[in-house]
Amino acid sequence: MTVSEQGARTYQVRTFGCQMNVHDSERLAGLLEEAGYLPAAEGETPDVVVFNTCAVRENADNRLYGNLGHLRPIKAKHPGMQIAVGGCLAQKDQGEIIRRAPWVDVVFGTHNLGSLPVLLERARVLREAQVEIKESLEVFPSTLPTRRESVYAAWVAISVGCNNTCTFCIVPSLRGKERDRRPGEVLAEVRALVEQGVLEVTLLGQNVNTYGVEFGDRQAFSKLLRACGGIEGLERVRFTSPHPAAFTDDVIEAMAETPNVMPSLHMPLQSGSDRILRAMRRSYRAARFLGILERVRAAIPDAAITTDIIVGFPGETEEDFQATLDVVREARFAGAYTFQYSIRPGTPAATMPDQVPREVVQERYERLVALQNDISWAENKAQVGRVLEVLVAEGEGRKDDATHRMTGRAPDNRLVHFTPAGGHGRPRPGDMVTVEVTQAAPHHLIADGPILALRRTRAGDAWEARQSAACGAGASGAGGRSPVLLGMPAIRRG
Incomplete structure (x- = not known):
């Protein structure tokens, strides 16, 4: 018997695009679970499939409509199944999605994530497609319930939207002008996450370092970084993505002087030609x-x-x-x-x-x-020969790797594959291991020696508790698995 046959409807969220979309999908999952839905078990046909789309990646529309076409016969065999499409492509195409794929039940935009449960119910009762696209943000998404994928690392949106006009990017017209959260609200969310076991947060914004423009504080972002440094139990702070034109020395100083701000920086260049940067409307030059x-x-x-x-x-x-x-x-x-x-x-x-x-x-x-x-x-x-403290990530390393390496992130965000040997016991995702780098590849580091130290953390405890709860729920037939999030493909960001 499936979960849906017992009464509770099940869902699956499929995410395409950037970190902001991944975080939005966590909110969509939170909204659905608050409304009584349960995550679909692996191999189960969900009652609701939600596509959270991207309009920036190449062939984004072909990818969406290909997936919708694949679901059409599945939906035909499962009466009552619903399909919803949200995100940037939904904001852009709006009613065109229903025209091209009339078996879709709900279309919602980037500014009204919170409407999804109501729109699904309305479509089910009225038996007709619902399209709701707001042209501006009315409720900041971070006020919505969130079903986070990781217990040890979390996204925290500090702003949404973008005030730039890069000629290659459609995001500003889909996400709107920049809107900033107040620092106290951001810090309260970070503290709450830490209390739940989170060790690492990544501050998110379309142009994260212009944070504060809405309330007139040009140093708001550097102040926010320093304030994160005062949160006990928060071990790692990252942010993405800054804009070179607004990257100021006070941010560099805050990064250098705040111990838990990690030594990693993602700085979009886009082109090294000043002529092309002008054509792109990127307001900096190669020398800057x-x-x-x-x-x-x-x-x-x-x-x-x-x-x-x-x-x-x-x-x-x-x-x-x-x-x-x-x-x-x-x-x-x-x-x-x-x-x-x-x-x-x-x-x-x-x-x-x-x-x-x-x-x-x-x-x-x-x-x-x-x-x-x-x-x-x-x-x-x-990096070979360096001793690093690595935050253990969920999942193993290479599937065909006979050494059964585990994987994690160094402070500078480099990916590290390590061998879980050394007499310390097996680390859990969210734990910290100290290892020595023995080999290097273009896209990762390898530490094949024994673990030098294992630090068990509250995050590892939280991961273990979640696994136990999921196994117990699965045994009782109540699902309990995380919502499906289909990776985090890299995209062009400003």
Whole structure:
């Protein structure tokens, strides 16, 4: 007998896009569970499938409609099943989704996540599709209930929306102008998370370092970082993504002087050509960008810096591309999310002349990836011999790995695969292990020696308690599994 046959309806959330979408999906799960839904067990057909969509990634619409097409015959075999589509693509396409996929029951936008349970019920009672798209934010999403995926690490949104007008990006028109939460509200949420066992928080914003613009405090973000440093039990603070044009020295000082702010920084470059940066409406130039990196490394020598780069923006010449390669060589990024430019309907860049031929974009992309892989590998090799405290993550390392390595994150956010040996017992997700790096690869570090120390944490206790509760619920037929979140693919961020 399935859960739904016992009376409670089950749900599954499928997420595409950025960290903000992942965090929004945690809220959608929280809303549904507050309304009485239960997460669908693995292998079970859910009563409700929610797509939380992205409009930035290439072929986002094809991916959505492909998934909807796959669900159509499944829904036909399961009377009462409902499909909802939300997120950025829903905000953009609105009623077009129902026209192209009339078996969808609910469409909701980025500004009305909280409406989902009501819209589902209304569609079920009236037996007709419900489309509700708000044009502006009325309730800050962080006030909504949240069903968090991790017990040891949490996203905390400090703002939503964006005031920039980058020509390649459609996010501002879908998320609206920047709206900032008050510092006291953010800190209260962080404290509550820590009380629940969370060790690490990541502060989120479309342009996280412009936080405070709405209430007129240009140093609000650096003050918030320092305030997080005073929260007892909070061991790691991260943030994403800042904008180079607004990245000020007070933020660098706060990072360097606040012990629990981690030595990692994601700073989107997008292009190393000043001409292309102007065409993108990115209000900084390559020299300013490199100057920021220089100051960060002077204050935080061990900082690992990552970036986003777009290849083949309209009008990009070989000279422009060489300028990007030059900046990459000088910047020595620990890693980079690299993207081939493709037309995004609704953006100014979509109608620009001199669109670069796909084969040229592909060839440049391959050269950039090869260069960055060489740099990443060299930077990682410099880590060999270092002793690091690693926050153990959920899941194993490589499935075909005979050593059964576990995985976690170093303070600088590098991925570390380690062997759980050394007589300390098996670490749990949320625990801390101290290991020595023995090998390096372009995208991760390996620690194959014994664990030097194991620190069991409240987060590990919380993970263990959740696993026990889930097993008990599963044994009684009540589900108890986490909602499905389909990864966190990297996207272009401002």
